[in-house]
Amino acid sequence: MTDFILNLIAAGGYLGIFALMVIENVFPPIPSEVIMGLGGIAVARGDMSLPLLIAWATAGSTLGNLFWYWIGRRIGYERFRPFIERHGRWLTVDWPEAERLQRFFVRHGQWVVFVFRFMPxxxxxxxxxxGLTYMPLRRFVLWTFLGSTIWNSVLAWAGLYFGSNFERLQHYVGPAAIAITATLLLSYLWRVVTWRPRG
Known part of the structure; x- marks a missing residue:
């Protein structure tokens, strides 16, 4: 996989980075940590400019995220009511709670979107x-772009710092991602076991 990404970066340059970041956000087979880390290595080798790398990667991230935003916007959260009423146990959400979450996202969704850009x-x-809660498009794009810029910059600088020893970066990023995923999974299982519908 690493060789494939390096070959695509070498062949496509900044457009290759852009395409990989779009794909990673539409269907994430290749983590951005790897893409941007290897992009940082390309900067260390003198093959790329760091500002242009970050700019193209962030443009790809933003475009890729718009794909899921538009799907959610086309559906709308109201259409989920029958599904939530039938499968609320596994979603750990009943319809009144779904409506509260929708109101929360309308008020504070920009911060949620921004913070989640740093989550593995x-x-x-x-x-x-x-999209489901009809977050305004301009607000979504702005906070997605800002969060993605910071995240991509951190990853690119890490790749630049570690240079050819990219495995050292993976040594830290991999376990951190696993730990966060395990924590979220255990939290979900605990909520399923303890959740009771209101009323």
């Missing part, structure tokens, strides 16, 4: 509820 898991999926 859920970074792409947060775009779906943003």
């Amino acid at each position: 898991t859920g970074r792409t999926l947060i775009s779906l509820p943003a």
Whole structure:
């Protein structure tokens, strides 16, 4: 996989980075940590400019996230009511709670979107509820762009710092991502076991 990404970066340059980041956010087979880390290595080798790398990657991230945002916006959260009423146990949400979450997202969704851009898991999926709750497009794009810029910059600088020893970066990022995913999974299981519908 690493060789594939390096070959695509070498062949496509900044457009290759852009395409990979779009794909990673639509269907994430390749984590952005790897893409941007290897992009940072390309900067260390003199093959790329760091500002242009970050700019193209952030443009790709933003476009990729718009895919899930528009799907959510086309559906709308109201259509989920029969599904939530039938499968609320596994969603750990009943309809009144879903409406409260919708109101919360309308008021504070920009901060949720921004913070989730730094999460190894859920970074792409947060775009779906943003669309479902009809978050204004300009606000979504702005906070997605800002969060993605910071995240991509951190990853690119890490790749630049570690240079050819990218495995050292993976040594830290991999376990951190696993730990966060395990914590979220255990939290979900605990909520399923303890959740009771209101009324």
